[in-house]
Amino acid sequence: MAAENPLESLQEEATCPVCLEYFTEPVTLECGHNFCRVCIAQCWEGSDTAASCPQCRETVQQRNLRPNRQLANILELVKRLSLQATRGAGGDGVCERHQEALKLFCEEDQTPICVVCDRSRAHRAHRVVPIEEAAQEYKERIQAHLKTLREEREKLLGLKATGEGNCREYLKQTQTERQKIVSEFQQLQQFLEKQERLLLAQLEKLDEEIVRIQNENVSKLSKQISHLSELISEMEGKCQKPASEFLQDVRTTLSRCEKGKFQQPEEISPELEERVSGFSQKRIVLLETLGKFKVNVTLDSDTAHRQLFLSEDRKSVRWEYTRQRLPNNPERFDTELCVLGCEGFTSGRHCWEVEVGAGQYWAVGVARESVRRKGGISRSPDRGIWAVGWCWGGQFQSLTSPVTPLPLRRVPSRIRVCLDCDRGQVTFIDAGDEAPIFTFPPGSVPGGRIRPWFWVGPGHPAQPVSLRHTAERGTGIQSL
Numbered sequence: 001m002a003a004e005n006p007l008e009s010l011q012e013e014a015t016c017p018v019c020l021e022y023f024t025e026p027v028t029l030e031c032g033h034n035f036c037r038v039c040i041a042q043c044w045e046g047s048d049t050a051a052s053c054p055q056c057r058e059t060v061q062q063r064n065l066r067p068n069r070q071l072a073n074i075l076e077l078v079k080r081l082s083l084q085a086t087r088g089a090g091g092d093g094v095c096e097r098h099q100e101a102l103k104l105f106c107e108e109d110q111t112p113i114c115v116v117c118d119r120s121r122a123h124r125a126h127r128v129v130p131i132e133e134a135a136q137e138y139k140e141r142i143q144a145h146l147k148t149l150r151e152e153r154e155k156l157l158g159l160k161a162t163g164e165g166n167c168r169e170y171l172k173q174t175q176t177e178r179q180k181i182v183s184e185f186q187q188l189q190q191f192l193e194k195q196e197r198l199l200l201a202q203l204e205k206l207d208e209e210i211v212r213i214q215n216e217n218v219s220k221l222s223k224q225i226s227h228l229s230e231l232i233s234e235m236e237g238k239c240q241k242p243a244s245e246f247l248q249d250v251r252t253t254l255s256r257c258e259k260g261k262f263q264q265p266e267e268i269s270p271e272l273e274e275r276v277s278g279f280s281q282k283r284i285v286l287l288e289t290l291g292k293f294k295v296n297v298t299l300d301s302d303t304a305h306r307q308l309f310l311s312e313d314r315k316s317v318r319w320e321y322t323r324q325r326l327p328n329n330p331e332r333f334d335t336e337l338c339v340l341g342c343e344g345f346t347s348g349r350h351c352w353e354v355e356v357g358a359g360q361y362w363a364v365g366v367a368r369e370s371v372r373r374k375g376g377i378s379r380s381p382d383r384g385i386w387a388v389g390w391c392w393g394g395q396f397q398s399l400t401s402p403v404t405p406l407p408l409r410r411v412p413s414r415i416r417v418c419l420d421c422d423r424g425q426v427t428f429i430d431a432g433d434e435a436p437i438f439t440f441p442p443g444s445v446p447g448g449r450i451r452p453w454f455w456v457g458p459g460h461p462a463q464p465v466s467l468r469h470t471a472e473r474g475t476g477i478q479s480l
Contacts (some may be wrong), residue, residue, distance in 0.1 A: 093244025105134035135243035145257035316466035341452030361457025363389025369449035
């Protein structure tokens with residue numbers, strides 16, 4: 001029966017009955033049937049004499065093969081007609097080998113094929129479905145991935161917006177804290193000005209960290225959003241293409257859609273939020289600490305040697321040749337030129353500054369409440385005194401046992417004495433440049449009541465040793 005479509009009939013006539021593909025170098029046998037030259041040669045391989053036609057089984061002579069040039073010409077016309085018919089029908093998918101429309105899809109090879117490919121040996125055992133059916137199936141799968149990709153993009157956009165809002169809020173909080181810190185620290189002295197600069201520097205670092213995190217997040221999110229947008233646009237465009245082109249390399253397309261989740265951006269952590277709000281707490285604690293633990297160290301006149309003269313406010317002491325008429329009470333030093341501070345400490349951290357001026361001999365530090373007052377004493381830790389000073393021999397020394405010279409570039413004019421009762425430690429700092437001078441290590445000062453201690457040797461009576469109002473720098477401020 002003749003085929004309904006003349007073009008399909010021509011295509012069948014142009015197909016070799018052996019390989020089921022378009023003729024290649026067609027030849028005609030004595031019986032009138034046509035075959036590819038290679039196909040008929042393979043069929044007769046091993047036969048030296050008579051052979052039979054593969055189609056009608058009639059015996060023929062192998063030497064009587066005639067090239068069928070008319071059929072070859074018709075074959076070219078059939079190929080061109082097939083191509084024109086396919087393009088005229090709105091399709092552009094044509095089998096490169098057979099010039100046939102790609103109407104089928106091979107599931108095993110994941111590629112569109114034509115009807116001639118389907119009948120060939122390469123695809124004869126494969127599962128083949130109509131190309132439109134395959135396209136619909138894969139479109140549904142890709143549409144499902146597109147939904148996930150769009151949802152992922154929306155999440156990232158939300159994270160970006162939230163991060164930007166949080167960043168603005170945190171920066172607003174840091175600005176508020178900055179204004180409070182500036183306003184309150186302007187009322188304090190030199191120490192508080194240093195604290196102001198320190199905290200402002202920390203806030204600046206916090207600002208930079210917040211902005212850094214946000215900039216990194218915006219950059220990462222923007223890149224991922226851009227990538228998702230490009231992928232979505234590409235997928236949407238691919239889904240609009242004809243089935244044959246759409247299914248080209250569809251496995252790679254699916255693989256790109258099925259990649260792992262995108263990297264989540266670094267969030268501004270609760271810890272960072274606590275650090276922002278913590279500045280307010282630091283400021284309050286600092287102010288409360290200064291108000292609660294402020295102690296003005298004054299000199300105890302009942303302990304002063306008779307040659308030591310105290311100022312009216314008992315904030316400075318000087319040595320003179322003249323001896324004062326003072327009662328020889330048990331608290332008073334009668335041999336050594338010493339005086340104690342009125343205040344005694346048993347716990348916590350405390351510090352005070354001493355201005356030593358240009359006095360020739362002096363020493364400052366701390367002493368036990370029970371330090372010996374009468375007769376000669378040894379100014380050393382084993383006798384309950386921990387101090388540094390400019391003493392006999394013209395050297396700046398730590399009054400250890402034995403005495404240790406301190407190799408400083410210059411003798412400080414103001415010394416900060418820092419006592420940590422809980423750790424049993426005393427530290428001396430040059431108050432002029434904040435350089436450490438000497439530290440009696442933890443455990444050096446045993447428990448018990450400890451008092452400020454001063455020694456003023458004979459030298460320049462016009463240069464007194466004076467106490468100054470000051471505070472220890474850092475978070476461990478306990479007293480002035």
